[in-house]
Amino acid sequence: MASSSSFCPKHALTLFTSNNNRHNRVISPEFFVRFPASGSLGSSRCVVSIDSSNSNNNNNVKHRLMTSGSSAAAPVMDQSPTQTTSSPAVPTTVEVDLGNRSYPIYIGSGLLDQPELLQRHVHGKQVLVVTNTTIAPLYLDKTIHALKDGNPNVKVESVILPDGEQFKDMDTLMKVFDKAIESRMDRRCTFVALGGGVIGDMCGYAAASYLRGVNFIQIPTTVMAQVDSSVGGKTGINHRLGKNLIGAFYQPQCVLIDIDTLNTLPDRELASGLAEVIKYGLIRDAEFFEWQEKNMEALLARDPSAFTYAIKRSCENKAEVVSLDEKESGLRATLNLGHTFGHAIETGVGYGQWFHGEAVAAGTVMAVDMSYRLGWIDDSIVKRVHKILVKAKLPTTPPETMTVDVFKSVMAVDKKVADGLLRLILLKGPLGNCVFTSDYDKKALDDTLHAFCKS
Template sequence: MAASLSPPSLRPSLRPYSARLSPPSPAALFLRPPTTGSSDHRRPLRISARSTPVMDPTLKGGAPLPAVPTVVDVDLGNRSYPIYIGSGLLDQPQLLQRHVVGKRVLVVTNTTIAPLYLEKVTEALTVGNPNVSVESVILPDGEKYKNMETLMKVFDKAIETRLDRRSTFVALGGGVIGDMCGFAAAAFLRGVNFIQIPTTLMAQVDSSVGGKTGINHPLGKNLIGAFYQPQCVLIDTDTLNTLPDRELASGIAEVVKYGLIRDPEFFRWQEKNMQSLLARDPSALAHAIKRSCENKAEVVSLDEKESGLRATLNLGHTFGHAIENGIGYGQWLHGEAVAAGTVMAVDMSHRLGWIDDTIQERVLAILQQAKLPIAPPEIMTVEKFKDVMAVDKKVADGLLRLILLKGPLGSCVFTGDYDRKALDETLRAFCKC
C-alpha cells in the first residue's frame, strides 16, 4: 500500500544489521576536514566571513543605519564573488546595483515569490539608477516545472525583449528558480551575467552557491545543466519570514549535511540549537547560513567542477534523487528526500563497518528533531532505486560511486570501492520489495 506523500511520515524502517564488511582499498577517496597544523600544499584559500563594525547605530536625525552584511567570499580567481548575508539587504540597493552589468535586467521568479518580493527587487535595481530597465518572467512554482519547457519561457522573454550580452539575469526564488535562471544565463547568447537572490533556506545554504545550474529530465534529476558562477549571492534573511515550516525543515537537511561530512563542531552546534532554528531565531538562522556558506565556499574553491571533493556535498543525494524521481518530482521537497537518503547512506556506512553506532543514532535523532523523514515512502522499491541510481551523475564507467561516512564524525569517502552486498542490504532494509 502506498504511503501518503505529503507531508512525508517519519516511518522507521531499519532491520537488523548484517555482519561488518571489509573496508575499501586505499584507492577510495578519503576526505576529512584539514587539521590544525597539517601540511596542505593546495593553493591557498581566501574564504572569509567579514563585517564592518558600526560605531554609531544611527544616522543624523535618529534614523537607524542599515544593517552591515556578513560577506563570505568564494575564491575562484577572476571569477570570485561575494555572498552577502544579513537582514534587510533588499533595502540596500547599492549591494545589487554594484553587480549589474549593462542597462538591461531580467528577473526570473515564480508565482509564489513574485507577489512578495518582485516589486522590492525591481526598486532595489532601479532606485537612483534610471538608466537600468527591468523585465521579469514569472514561472510556475514547483520542482515538477524544472524542465526544458519552462526554461524556454525564460529564453522567450529574453529574446522578445531583445536583451543583449551585457544584460544581467537575476534569480529571485528558491533552488528551482536559481538552477533554471543560472542555466538560462549560461546558455543565452552563450553566457550573460547573473545574480542569485535565494529566498528559501535550502537555496541560501546550498544551491545558490557554487554555480551548479540545470534542469531535470524525466529519467533523472539535474542531468542537464552547466557550471556557471553568479556575480554575487544576496541572502536577505528576512525572506525566511514568509517561508512555510515544511520548506524551512527541508533546508535544514542541507545544513545537517555540512556537519556530517566536514564540520563536526557545526554538527554539535546544530544538536544544541535545532529548536532555535525551527523557531526561526534570527541569530541561529544567521549562524547556520553563514557557516553553511563558508563550508560550501571552501569546497567550491578547491573543486569547482566536482572532480572529487565537491561530490561529498551530495551526501544522501543519490538515494534522495532516486526518491524524488521515483515518486514524481514535487511530491516530496528536495530536503525531505535528501534527509531520507542521508539515513540510507548512513545505514550503508554502518553496514560496511565504517562508522560506529553513536554516529548513526545521532543522525537519526537530529533529523527527527528537525521533523524530517528518516525513510523513503513505501512505494519506493529496490528496483525503482536501482533503475534511477543507474543514471545518476556520479556513475563513472558503469560504476555507481557513493558518498559514505567513514571514521569519526566529520569524515567521509567518495568511492565506488565498496561491497555491493551492503548496498543491496540497505535497499532491502528500507523497501518492502
C-alpha cells in the same frame, strides 16, 4: 599503504594520497583533506576517492578560501529564542574564491532594502528578473525597486514561472529565453534569480546559455537555496529519467541572502532546507553538527541570530569546497551525502511530491545505515543522525512506493556513475568524515535497500 603528503602553510591544509591494488584492479587514488582545529571551519576530514582519469585535474586544484566577518565561536542560542528586530547595517560576507570569477555572498537582514548591494553587480543597462508565482507577489516589486532606485537608466523586465520542481524542465526554461529575446536583452544584461533552488538552477542555466553566457545574480529565498544551491555555480534542469542531468557549471556575480525572506517560508519548506545544513556537519564540520544538536529548536523558531550563523557556516563550508574543486572532479561530490538515494526518491515518486530536503534526509539515513553496515562508523553516529532529523521534523525513511528495483533503476543513471560503477558518499571514521568511492561491498548496498523498502 604508500602515502605522500604536502603542506600548504597559507591554510594549514594537509593532503595525503594513496594507491591500492585489489583483485588486479587499480583503485582510484584517495585524497584525504584535513582541516586544522584552529581554522575558521573547525576540525574535520574528508576522504575522497577520485577516478584516475581525473587525477591530473585535482593536482591543479588551487587551495584558496577568503571569508570576511567574524569567525568567532558559534553562538549558543537559548532553547526558547527571543526574536530580535534589529537589522545589521553591514552584511556578513563570505567570499567564494575562484580567481577572476570570485564573488561575494552577502548574508543579513533587510539586504533587499540596500540597493547598492545589487547595483554594484549589474554591469549593463538591462536586467531580467526570473521568479515564480509564489515569490513574485512577495518580493518582485521590492527587488525591482532595489535594482532601479537612484538608477533610472536600468531597464528591468521580469518573467514569472510556475512554482514547483515538476516545472524544472526544458519547456519552462524556454519561457525565460522567450522573454529575454522579446525584450532584446544584449550580452551585457544581467539575469536575476529570485526564488528557491528551482528558480536559481533554471535562471543560472538560462544565463549560461543565453547569447552563450550573460551575467546573473542569485537572490535565494528559501533555506535550501540560501545554504546550498545558490552557491557554487551548479545550474540545470531535470529530465524525466533523472534529476539535474542537463546543466552547466556557471558562477553568479554575487549571492544576496536576505534572511527576512524566510519569514514567509512555509514550515515544511524551512525544515526541508535544514537537511542541507545538517549535511555539512556530518561530512566535514563536527563542531557545526554539535551546534545544530543544541540549537535546532532555535532554527525551527526562525531565530534570526541562529539562522544568520547557520547560513554563514554553511556557506563557508561550501565556499571552501567549491574553491578547491569547482567542477566536482572529486572533493565537491562529498556535498551530495544522501543525494544519490534522495534523487532516486524524487524521481521515483514524481518531481514535486517530496521536497528535495525531505528526500535528502531519508537518503542520508540510508547512507548512514550503509556506512554502519560496512563497519565504517559506530552506532552512536547512526543514533545522532536519526535524532537530529526527527528533531528537524524531517522524514527518516523513503516513501512506501519506493521499491528496491525503482531505487536501482534510477540510481543506475545517477551523475556519479563512472565506468558502470555507482560511486557513493558515505561516512567513515569519527563524526565529520566521509568518503566518495565505488570501492565498497555491494552486499551492504543491497542490504540497506532491502531494509528500507519492499522488494
